[in-house]
Amino acid sequence: MDIGRFEQQARIAGIALLVIGCFLVVRPFLAALLFAAVLVLSTWPAFRWLKGRLGGRSALAALVFALGMLFVIALPVALAAHSLITHSAQAIDMARAFLDRGPIELPGWLVGIPYAGPWLDEYWHRLLGSREEIVALGRRLAEPAKNLLFAAGAAAGEGFLQILLAIFVAFFFYRDGEDVARMLRAGMTRLAGSEQGASVLTTAQNAVKGVVYGLIGTALAQAAVALAGFVIAGVPAALLLSALTFVLSFIPMGPVFVWGGAAAWLYAQGQPGWAVFMVAYGALVISSVDNFVKPILMSRAGGLSMLLVVLGVFGGAIAFGFIGIFVGPALLAVGWSLVNAWLTAHNFRETV
Secondary structure, three states: OOHHHHHHHHHHHHHHHHHHHHHHHHHHHHHHHHHHHHHHHHHHHHHHHHHHHOOOOHHHHHHHHHHHHHHHHHHHHHHHHHHHHHHHHHHHHHHHHHHHOOOOOOOHHHHOOOOHHHHHHHHHHHHHOOHHHHHHHHHHHHHHHHHHHHHHHHHHHHHHHHHHHHHHHHHHHHHOHHHHHHHHHHHHHHHHOHHHHHHHHHHHHHHHHHHHHHHHHHHHHHHHHHHHHHHHHOOOOHHHHHHHHHHHOOOOOHHHHHHHHHHHHHHHOOOHHHHHHHHHHHHHHHHHHHHHHHHHHHHHHOOOOHHHHHHHHHHHHHHHOOOHHHHHHHHHHHHHHHHHHHHHHHHHHHHO
16 A cells, blocks of 8 residues: 555545534634624725724724724614514504505695696505405415514524624734735735735725625615604604614615605604605605615626625525625625636736
8 A cells, every 4th residue: 555645645634624624613603704804804994094093003993993883783783673573563563553444545735736636646546446455465464574574683683693793703803904914915825826816805805895885885874864864754763763774775675664664654643744755755865875875886896786786685694694694795796806807817818
């Protein structure tokens, strides 16, 4: 038997067992580690600026950033989870009472609008013609809807714990970031060469920045304008609803359920004017943020299409749970950007 070959195979087997063992240990925390890396990559320039302002004290700057993430990311998710778990039954009961009311007529001022008013009134009465079927369907869906809202709240609560773990890990990534960056640069240099390795890291960082700024930036903007609208319209628990808007903004058409529910509540309370204001404000202001702000911010992700964003959101949620909403699009953005960069370089070499 060849002793040298046996030793080589033994080394390979040992390394494979070590890698598998390390993966099994890290696997429960993989989503939190990825999210922490995404947060650190997207905010690293700002962290370096703050570190310089604090006299190079990495630990203090890392603590400031960790506390900021607790306020900006963890707090809205915690409020949304609390709102979904606590108020899901109340929301379903309110919807039942709304369906059990008699026929709902449009306000007189709306019907009196020239040309549009009579058309809206006629269309509304056509919808009311099938009211019995709508009410029966709503009653059948009430209990599943309550269970769905409770499950969504439980998932948000689990995501809150994952986010806390990710922020804890991010603190150490920030504090020891220079050493981690040197290790990444050295590893990429060994794999792809000095020039290509640096290019790959830059491409990955720009892609992560674009997705994080696009998703979290849009969510914060929608939550802020939603809070203003809820306060103006006198909707109770405006802060909780804005936190729920922040969480649901990662899902296409998600905020519609929040401001649409607020409009329905206002109408049920005998405030049709404010209900119409809420619908108009939600459609023209809250939801329009997603149409204008997100594309601008997402353009930094290397032209990542909305299809990949949606696939990243839902695929990430399936793979990693609630925290995958953040991680999934970032991973797809990095992969997409690296493939584009490779294809561009390959085509360039062919033309040369």
